Amino acid sequence: MADHASSGRRASDSGAVEPRMWTPVVDQHATWIAVNPVQGCPKKCTYCFLNERGQAAVPPKHLVSAEESVELLVNSSFYGPLRPVALYTWTDVMALPASRAHLADLLEELVRQQVRNPVVLITKCHVPDETIEVINAARHRGVTVLVYLSYSGLGRDIERGIRHDAIAENFPRLAEAGIPIVHYWRPAFPESADLERMRIVLGHAARYARCTVAAGLKVEKGALARLAQVWPELATTAGVIEAEGVYPRGFWEFIHRTWQRHPGYPLFHTNSCALAYVLGRPDFFGVFGSQVCRMRNYCPIAQRERCTVADAERIPPTAADVRAALARRALGEAPFTLAEDGRELVIDAVVDTNLAAALTQDLGVRVRVVRDDADAYWSSGTAGATPVIVG
Numbered sequence: 001m002a003d004h005a006s007s008g009r010r011a012s013d014s015g016a017v018e019p020r021m022w023t024p025v026v027d028q029h030a031t032w033i034a035v036n037p038v039q040g041c042p043k044k045c046t047y048c049f050l051n052e053r054g055q056a057a058v059p060p061k062h063l064v065s066a067e068e069s070v071e072l073l074v075n076s077s078f079y080g081p082l083r084p085v086a087l088y089t090w091t092d093v094m095a096l097p098a099s100r101a102h103l104a105d106l107l108e109e110l111v112r113q114q115v116r117n118p119v120v121l122i123t124k125c126h127v128p129d130e131t132i133e134v135i136n137a138a139r140h141r142g143v144t145v146l147v148y149l150s151y152s153g154l155g156r157d158i159e160r161g162i163r164h165d166a167i168a169e170n171f172p173r174l175a176e177a178g179i180p181i182v183h184y185w186r187p188a189f190p191e192s193a194d195l196e197r198m199r200i201v202l203g204h205a206a207r208y209a210r211c212t213v214a215a216g217l218k219v220e221k222g223a224l225a226r227l228a229q230v231w232p233e234l235a236t237t238a239g240v241i242e243a244e245g246v247y248p249r250g251f252w253e254f255i256h257r258t259w260q261r262h263p264g265y266p267l268f269h270t271n272s273c274a275l276a277y278v279l280g281r282p283d284f285f286g287v288f289g290s291q292v293c294r295m296r297n298y299c300p301i302a303q304r305e306r307c308t309v310a311d312a313e314r315i316p317p318t319a320a321d322v323r324a325a326l327a328r329r330a331l332g333e334a335p336f337t338l339a340e341d342g343r344e345l346v347i348d349a350v351v352d353t354n355l356a357a358a359l360t361q362d363l364g365v366r367v368r369v370v371r372d373d374a375d376a377y378w379s380s381g382t383a384g385a386t387p388v389i390v391g
């Protein structure tokens with residue numbers, strides 16, 4: 001992650017961070033490989049990590065072509081043919097025609113090179129009809145595309161530049177076109193943790209989406225003062241920076257009881273489980289049997305059966321398997337223990353979050369590591385961080 005860092009950053013008079021920081025075009029995030037050929041977002045959501053990187057409220061920059069993007073992806077050390085791939089996580093690809101044109105080229109390139117990884121697109125902008133057609137053209141030629149619709153009941157004070165009526169309208173439009181939708185419900189602020197507002201959000205999503213992924217607010221050290229302007233308790237609550245996510249209590253309680261309102265509608269607290277469910281796969285992130293699996297995720301019976309069968313057939317990695325996997329990630333000397341019947345790997349060394357996430361998929365186990373405070377990634381539940389509930 002070293003190339004995330006950019007020296008000599010300073011705040012301009014407008015408060016924007018300069019210069020812009022760039023992320024590698026291909027990198028491993030907690031659940032998916034992220035591919036970012038276009039970086040920078042014209043929108044400016046208060047909670048967005050791009051604010052700290054000088055990449056919010058800026059014109060998106062096209063760094064590499066669609067063809068180069070696919071080449072970088074398949075040649076990356078993080079690549080595996082089954083691994084989920086999220087495109088354009090450092091911009092909102094639906095925001096501008098040029099970004100959508102890049103997406104059209106990239107989907108075409110995935111078709112042409114017969115890359116069949118599941119593809120995730122995440123947006124809170126209007127998805128135009130012609131882009132729906134582009135997505136479906138790729139789907140009909142063998143590329144699995146899921147669209148995560150960010151819809152959290154927040155106002156324009158927090159999600160600046162976002163048209164919330166357009167987000168809501170995306171749901172029936174994409175569902176009508178047969179595109180699998182995951183409702184991305186994150187983050188929540190006290191203003192959106194209002195019971196009526198949460199009922200409306202969930203009710204709308206449950207009509208059209210395959211499932212909801214609910215998550216808290218990620219709080220980086222550099223963002224704390226800014227975020228505390230809209231949520232003052234953040235400044236006085238211990239552990240918010242280390243947390244997997246921070247949740248207003250009302251939201252936390254609501255998202256753990258959605259089954260009462262929508263009994264047939266799944267809600268996950270782990271993105272990997274939502275993907276497993278929509279893709280018809282068992283868990284391969286070491287979540288099965290964990291407290292999140294048993295107590296928090298509202299996971300359908302058929303999916304639980306799928307994971308149960310896969311777990312019964314699973315052969316846990318041996319110490320030699322782990323040593324070989326660590327060596328492949330240049331962590332050959334790191335001391336480790338295998339815990340919980342081979343379901344959890346504890347590495348007693350500082351390991352970058354992207355490598356820990358890659359090891360999770362290499363071995364199919366949860367991975368706990370000593371976190372590097374300079375790591376450009378925020379704390380991840382996949383890497384062992386826990387939630388903080390406020391209120």
Ligand code: SF4
Binds near residue numbers: 273283305307
């Ligand atoms: S059974 Fe557990 S591990 Fe499997 S998808 Fe459901 S919640 Fe996740």
